[in-house]
Amino acid sequence: MATLKExxxxxxxxxxxxxxxxxxxxxxxxxxxxxxxxxxxxxxxQKGWRTVLVDxxxxxxxxxxxxxxxxxQRLDDFFLSKGRKSLEPILCDTHFENLRFxxxxxxxxxxxxxxxxxxxxxxxxxxxxxxDLVIIDLDAGAHLNTLDIFLLAETNGILVLTxxxxxxxxxxxxxxxxxxxxxxxxxxxxxxxxxxxxxxxxPAFLACLSKAEAFERSTRDTLCSEILALAHSIRPxxxxxxxRNSYEAQIAANIFCKHARRDLEIEPHYLGHxxxxxxxxxxxxxxxxxxxxxxxxxxxxxxxxxxxxxGYI
Amino acid sequence: xxxxxxxGGNAPDTYDALRDATQESSGLFGxxxxxxxxxxxxxxxxxxxxxxxxxxxxxxxxxxxxxxxRRARHTKPxxxxxxxxxxxxxxxxSGSESEVAGRIDGDLNVDGDLLIAxxxxxxxNVRTVRCRVEGLVDGKLECSDTLDxxxxxxxxxxxxxxxxxxxxxQVFGNITCGGELRLLASAKxxxxxxxxxxxxxxxAALNGICTMRAPAQRANQAPAQSKPAPGAASPSxxxxxxxxxxxxxxxxxxxxxxPNAASKEETPAKP
Numbered sequence: 001m002a003t004l005k006e007x008x009x010x011x012x013x014x015x016x017x018x019x020x021x022x023x024x025x026x027x028x029x030x031x032x033x034x035x036x037x038x039x040x041x042x043x044x045x046q047k048g049w050r051t052v053l054v055d056x057x058x059x060x061x062x063x064x065x066x067x068x069x070x071x072x073q074r075l076d077d078f079f080l081s082k083g084r085k086s087l088e089p090i091l092c093d094t095h096f097e098n099l100r101f102x103x104x105x106x107x108x109x110x111x112x113x114x115x116x117x118x119x120x121x122x123x124x125x126x127x128x129x130x131x132d133l134v135i136i137d138l139d140a141g142a143h144l145n146t147l148d149i150f151l152l153a154e155t156n157g158i159l160v161l162t163x164x165x166x167x168x169x170x171x172x173x174x175x176x177x178x179x180x181x182x183x184x185x186x187x188x189x190x191x192x193x194x195x196x197x198x199x200x201x202x203p204a205f206l207a208c209l210s211k212a213e214a215f216e217r218s219t220r221d222t223l224c225s226e227i228l229a230l231a232h233s234i235r236p237x238x239x240x241x242x243x244r245n246s247y248e249a250q251i252a253a254n255i256f257c258k259h260a261r262r263d264l265e266i267e268p269h270y271l272g273h274x275x276x277x278x279x280x281x282x283x284x285x286x287x288x289x290x291x292x293x294x295x296x297x298x299x300x301x302x303x304x305x306x307x308x309x310x311g312y313i
Numbered sequence: 314x315x316x317x318x319x320x321g322g323n324a325p326d327t328y329d330a331l332r333d334a335t336q337e338s339s340g341l342f343g344x345x346x347x348x349x350x351x352x353x354x355x356x357x358x359x360x361x362x363x364x365x366x367x368x369x370x371x372x373x374x375x376x377x378x379x380x381x382x383r384r385a386r387h388t389k390p391x392x393x394x395x396x397x398x399x400x401x402x403x404x405x406x407s408g409s410e411s412e413v414a415g416r417i418d419g420d421l422n423v424d425g426d427l428l429i430a431x432x433x434x435x436x437x438n439v440r441t442v443r444c445r446v447e448g449l450v451d452g453k454l455e456c457s458d459t460l461d462x463x464x465x466x467x468x469x470x471x472x473x474x475x476x477x478x479x480x481x482x483q484v485f486g487n488i489t490c491g492g493e494l495r496l497l498a499s500a501k502x503x504x505x506x507x508x509x510x511x512x513x514x515x516x517a518a519l520n521g522i523c524t525m526r527a528p529a530q531r532a533n534q535a536p537a538q539s540k541p542a543p544g545a546a547s548p549s550x551x552x553x554x555x556x557x558x559x560x561x562x563x564x565x566x567x568x569x570x571x572p573n574a575a576s577k578e579e580t581p582a583k584p
Contacts, residue, residue, distance in 0.1 A: 163382055246424035247408035248385035254406075255378045305457040308475045313491035313507070 019052070019131040021123070022310070023150050023157035027174030028167045029140030031160045032241035035280060035290075037137035038066045039303045042289045044312045045099035049132040052091065054102040056122075056149050057139035058114070061104025068287035069094045071103025078122065079105070079114050087125040096292075100131070116148065123152040133312065142177035151182050151234075158237045158271065163244075163252035172259050175236060176201075179264055182230050201263035202231060228265060237271040239306060249273030272306045275299050390425070397432040404437065413448070420452065431465045438470075446482070453486075464499050471504075478508075480517075487521070 024037045034057070041053040055063035055075070064070055073090045091100045114122070126134050136153065138146050150157050161171040180196045191214075199205040206224050209215075215223065238256060243249035253270040260266045277299040283290035291300045307313070363384060369375040390409030395401065399415035406422045413421070414430035420437035421427075427441040433448030440455045446466040454460070454468055457475040462468065466482035476492040480500040488494065490508035498516035505521040513519065 163385065165379065165382065244386045245388070245390070245408060247388055247390065247406070248382070250406045250408075250422060250424075251381050251385045255382065258378075301457075304475065308457060308473060308489075308491055309455060311473075311489065313473075313475075313489055313509075 018127045019050075019129055019134045021126060021134050021136060021153040023136045023138060023153045024160060025138035025146060025150050025157055025174060026160035026167075027140065027142060027170035027172075028161070031162050031167055032274065032280075033140070033160045034063055034066055034137050035284070036158070036160055036239060036241065036274065036303070036306075037135050038063060039289045039291045039300075040307060041099055041133075041135045042067075042096050043291045043300075043303050043307050044133055044135075045096050046291075047307070047312060048098060049312055050098050050130070052100045052102065052126075052129050052131045052134045053094075054126065054134060054136045055104030056136045057104050058145055059105075059139055061139075063101070063137055064103055065287060066284055067094060067101065067289065069101055071101065074103045075105045078125075079118055085121055085125060087122075087129060091129075113145065119145065119148045119152060123149065126153075142174045144181065147174075147178050147181045150178055151185075156235045156237055156269070158239055159256075159268070160239050160241050161252065161256060162242045163240060163248050168252060168256050168259075171238075171256060172263075175234070175260055175266060175268075176264055179231055179234060179266065182234065183227055186226075186230060202227070202265050203263070231265040232267075234266050236266070236268045237310075238268050239271050240273040242276045243273045244276050246273055271309055272302060274302045274306075393423075395433075397430070429466070431463075462500075 024033050024040075026033050037053065041051050045051040053063065053067070055061045057063070058075075061075075069092070071090070071092045073092075075090065078085055078087060078090055087102060090102055092103065094101050126136070136149065138149060159171050159175065161167045179202065184193050184196060195208055195212075196205060199208055206227065209223055209227070210220050212220065238253045240249035240252045243252065250270070250273075253268075253273075257268050257270065260268050275298045277290075277294075277297055279294040279297050280290055280299060283293045286293060290297060291303055294300060363380075365380060368380055368383070388408065390407075392409060393407040393411040395405075395411075395413045395415040395417065397414040400418065401415065402418045404420040404422070405417060407424070409423075409425040410427075411423045411425065412428045412430065413433045413435065415433065417433075417435045417437065421435055421439045421441075423439075423441040423444075425442055427439070427444045429435065429439075429444065429446045429448045429450065431447040435448070435450045436452065438452035438454070439450055442456070443458045443460075444454070444456045445461040445463065446454070446468065447463040448465070449467045449469070451469045453470045453472070455473045456478075459477040460472070460474045460479070462478075462480045462482040462484065464481045468482070468484045468486060471486040472478070472484060472488045472490075474488075474490045474492070474494075477495070478488065478490045478493070479495045479497065480502060481497040482500065484500075484502045484504060487504045488502065488506045488508070490506075492508070493510040493512065494506065494508040495512040496502060496514060496517035496519060498514045500514075500517040500519075502517075502519045503521060506519065506523045508523075508525060511523065511525065
């Protein structure tokens with residue numbers, strides 16, 4: 001069930017208070033990450049929340065196409081500039097009130113692979129933005145860049161999946177890669193990284209660890225409890241896209257949650273579904289978010305439900 | 314079974330006879346009635362005959378997950394009824410209209426209308442579209458459309474409603490309502506309220522902080538301060554400030570509620 005956002009208080013909107021970061025990822029390509037990110041951002045902005053949409057797709061960005069806005073400066077400028085970096089110059093206004101936008105990269109090879117410190121600086125700058133909500137659209141796959149941004153945001157990101165076996169499988173692999181990356185970054189040890197590469201599930205990894213005689217028993221117990229705590233700290237939201245009915249979405253979410261619980265010790269939270277709707281394609285091809293062009297469609301209602309469950313009413 | 318003392322004591326008393334009796338009328342209405350009764354009793358129409366063996370096609374790797382995903386697309390929603398006297402441990406999902414009068418020790422997801430009867434006790438979180446509550450819900454309640462809380466109803470946790478929330482019962486938790494919140498005369502609410510429109514009838518009790526302004530408006534009305542220099546305010550300091558403000562708000566809330574009223578309202582409502 002939704003961990004509802006704190007009731008918004010006046011203090012929360014004072015300048016200098018960090019915005020909430022909401023990362024949208026999901027492993028497989030074409031499941032609707034960008035579509036959800038854009039429409040959720042437009043919907044939340046329409047409700048009166050100061051929203052920033054960030055296209056963090058470092059290789060193939062296309063939020064601009066879906067949103068129908070063209071940025072002047074791009075994320076390349078942020079990653080390539082020397083010295084103190086700021087996202088404010090890159091931010092561009094959109095034709096929606098309360099919504100600003102950070103355009104993605106051009107896909108140049110240099111930029112598509114920023115260093116870890118650059119990613120840290122990127123997230124730090126995102127936290128400095130004057131906004132209530134920052135929605136970050138990630139790219140497909142489980143590359144290190146995607147995983148780092150997903151983990152650095154340190155909030156409960158959204159994983160988008162469709163009711164297909166491949167999508168559920170990829171979302172699971174993305175989550176597993178994220179967890180392993182977190183464990184790897186936490187210990188920064190070659191041995192741990194090597195052991196992680198050989199075990200497919202977290203229980204198997206813990207079993208290996210508890211048998212490792214290189215460590216003392218008390219050290220092993222501490223390691224196991226630390227790793228379990230790391231796993232429990234990740235609690236992603238699940239949105240099932242392109243579901244024919246809510247029952248189908250719930251079944252897909254249940255299957256995913258079952259695997260995540262059993263093999264990763266992670267308990268995801270099912271946030272809601274987006275119904276299958278042909279109007280989505282029309283909206284994308286006309287460069288307009290469907291929450292604007294098809295405001296009365298069932299899928300626009302689904303986006304509203306997701307926003308309500310996240311606490312943005 | 315027919316008793317011998319009754320008139321017609323020689324009536325047939327076997328199940329076969331009973332089956333024949335129900336199939337007696339072979340006319341149009343009889344057939345229609347039988348179809349209707351079948352659908353009503355079993356909740357399965359003709360198109361719901363599945364064959365797991367054929368679907369799995371001798372593939373040992375096919376699991377129940379695969380078949381569930383495959384079938385879900387074509388499943389037609391049926392009404393779900395949990396009568397009084399039924400205990401369900403674990404989560405429950407229904408794709409359509411539902412009625413709960415029993416005890417659910419877990420979460421409940423309903424994509425449609427939900428009636429929580431006076432006898433119902435739900436310990437987990439509830440998520441639904443439209444809902445009427447006459448029973449008791451311990452977990453969080455999320456309703457994307459409208460929610461009616463009857464006089465006998467009680468909610469012990471946070472409530473989120475998308476469009477309209479009418480309260481006649483008790484709420485012990487924060488209320489977030491995207492539209493209209495109406496507190497009827499018998500309503501008792503202990504918790505913070507965030508809504509777009511608020512109607513309070515005479516006699517209703519509300520103990521908590523109420524916020525109604527849109528966030529963007531609030532940002533404009535906040536005192537103009539220069540953005541702190543990068544690195545000047547560490548996140549920990551900001552968090553401390555936020556915590557201090559939250560504590561102050563909670564203290565205000567506690568001060569606002571009279572001790573007598575609070576102790577009275579903490580006792581569970583009688584069914």
